[in-house]
Amino acid sequence: MAENRCVLVTGGAGFIGSHLVDTLLDRGFRVTVLDNLNTGVRTNVNPGADFIEGDVRKTDDVTRAFNSKPDVVCHLAGQASIRLAWSDPAADLAVNVEGTLNILAACRRKRTPRLLYASSMMIYGDPKTLPTPETAPALPVAHYGVTKFAAERYVALAAEDPEHPMAVTSFRMFNVYGPRQALDNPYQGVLAIFLGHALRGETITIHSDGEQSRDFVFVDDICRAWVDAIDTPATFGRVFNLGSGRATTVNQLCDAVLRQFGLDRSTFEVNTAPAQMGDIRTSEAAIEAVAEILAWRAEVDLEQGMAATVAWARGAGSKQ
Ligand SMILES: NC(=O)c1ccc[n+]([C@@H]2O[C@H](COP(=O)([O-])OP(=O)(O)OC[C@H]3O[C@@H](n4cnc5c(N)ncnc54)[C@H](O)[C@@H]3O)[C@@H](O)[C@H]2O)c1
Structure with missing residues (x-):
C-alpha cells in the first residue's frame, strides 16, 4: 500500500x-x-x-x-x-x-x-x-x-x-524501449535511433554484421x-x-522497424559500418529469479511494443 x-x-x-x-x-x-x-x-x-x-x-x-x-x-x-x-x-x-x-x-x-x-x-x-x-x-x-x-x-x-x-x-x-525515448539522440537506444531514422526518411546504419543480438x-x-x-x-x-528473455538480432530489429512503416530494405536505404567500441555481441536475459520472486515477466511483445512506440512517435513526441 x-x-x-x-x-x-x-x-x-x-x-x-x-x-x-x-x-x-x-x-x-x-x-x-x-x-x-x-x-x-x-x-x-x-x-x-x-x-x-x-x-x-x-x-x-x-x-x-x-x-x-x-x-x-x-x-x-x-x-x-x-x-x-x-x-x-x-x-x-x-x-x-x-x-x-x-x-x-x-x-x-x-x-x-x-x-x-x-x-x-x-x-x-x-x-x-x-x-x-x-x-x-x-x-x-x-x-x-x-x-x-x-x-x-x-x-x-x-x-x-x-x-x-x-x-x-x-x-x-x-x-528498454517505448514512448518518450529520444528519437533524435544518436548516442543511446538502438530501437529509437532506427525509429527516428525511419520516420525522418534518413538512412539506417547497422554497425557490424547486424547479427549481434539484444533483449528488448x-x-x-x-x-x-x-x-x-x-x-x-x-x-x-x-x-x-x-529483460524479455528473448534475443533479437539488430538485422531483425531493423526489418521490424521498417515493417511498421510498410517499408523493407528494397524500399529504404540501410547501410553497414564497423562495430563500435564497447559493443557487445549477444544479450539475452535469464529471468527466472524475477519470475519467482516478483511473479514478473514481460507481457508486451516486440511487435506490440513497437506499434505503441510508433504511434507515439507519429504524434511527434506527444505525451503518453
Ligand atoms: N534505456 C535502457 O535500455 C537502460 C538499460 C539499463 C539501464 N538503464 C539506466 O536507466 C537509467 C535511465 O535511463 P534512460 O534510458 O531513461 O535514459 P535517459 O537519458 O532518458 O534518463 C536519464 C535521466 O537522468 C538525468 N540525468 C543525467 N545526468 C544527471 C545528473 N547529473 N543529475 C540529475 N539528473 C541527471 C537525465 O536528464 C535524464 O532525465 C539510467 O541510469 C540508465 O543508465 C537504461
Whole structure:
C-alpha cells in the first residue's frame, strides 16, 4: 500500500524515469523528481509530481531533493550512453558513480529505508552463458558497464552499513524501449535511433554484421517490476535481470522497424559500418529469479511494443 508515502525519483524527467513516475502516482505514492534535464525533458514529468531541477553530482541539489523526506528512492539519474562513456569516461564516472555515492550519503543522513537502483545488462560484458543469469560474472567491456557495476556494488555495500541498514534492490535492465525515448539522440537506444531514422526518411546504419543480438523490453513492463518490488521484502538485498528473455538480432530489429512503416530494405536505404567500441555481441536475459520472486515477466511483445512506440512517435513526441 502506498499510504501517501513519498518516492524520490532521480532521473524522473528521462525516458524510463518519467514512466516510473506515472506508475508510482497511479499506485497512490507521492513523487518528487530530481533531474538536471541533461537528456530529460521537463514536459515528460507528470504534473502530479514535484519537480526539482538539480544535479546528483551536487550535494546541495541532492539535499534539496531529500527535503521531501522520501520513504523510497528510485535512483535512475545517470549518463545512459555507451558511446559518450567512451568519449568522456571521466564525465560518465562523475555522474554514474559519484552521483550515486551522493544519493547514498543522503540516504544515510536522512535514514531513508529503501532504495532501488537502475543497473544495466552491460555489466556482463560479452557473457559466456545465454540466457545470462544474475550469477554470471560481471566483466564489463565498456566504460559505461564499469560505472554501472561500480554503482551497483556501492548500493549493495551501503545496505550493509550496520549504523544505517537500508533495503536495496538493483535491476539490471536490458534494452528498454517505448514512448518518450529520444528519437533524435544518436548516442543511446538502438530501437529509437532506427525509429527516428525511419520516420525522418534518413538512412539506417547497422554497425557490424547486424547479427549481434539484444533483449528488448517494453518500458511499461519495466515500471511494473520496479513498483511491485518496493514493498516485496524478498527483493531486498537482491539484484535482478529485467529483460524479455528473448534475443533479437539488430538485422531483425531493423526489418521490424521498417515493417511498421510498410517499408523493407528494397524500399529504404540501410547501410553497414564497423562495430563500435564497447559493443557487445549477444544479450539475452535469464529471468527466472524475477519470475519467482516478483511473479514478473514481460507481457508486451516486440511487435506490440513497437506499434505503441510508433504511434507515439507519429504524434511527434506527444505525451503518453
Ligand atoms: N534505456 C535502457 O535500455 C537502460 C538499460 C539499463 C539501464 N538503464 C539506466 O536507466 C537509467 C535511465 O535511463 P534512460 O534510458 O531513461 O535514459 P535517459 O537519458 O532518458 O534518463 C536519464 C535521466 O537522468 C538525468 N540525468 C543525467 N545526468 C544527471 C545528473 N547529473 N543529475 C540529475 N539528473 C541527471 C537525465 O536528464 C535524464 O532525465 C539510467 O541510469 C540508465 O543508465 C537504461
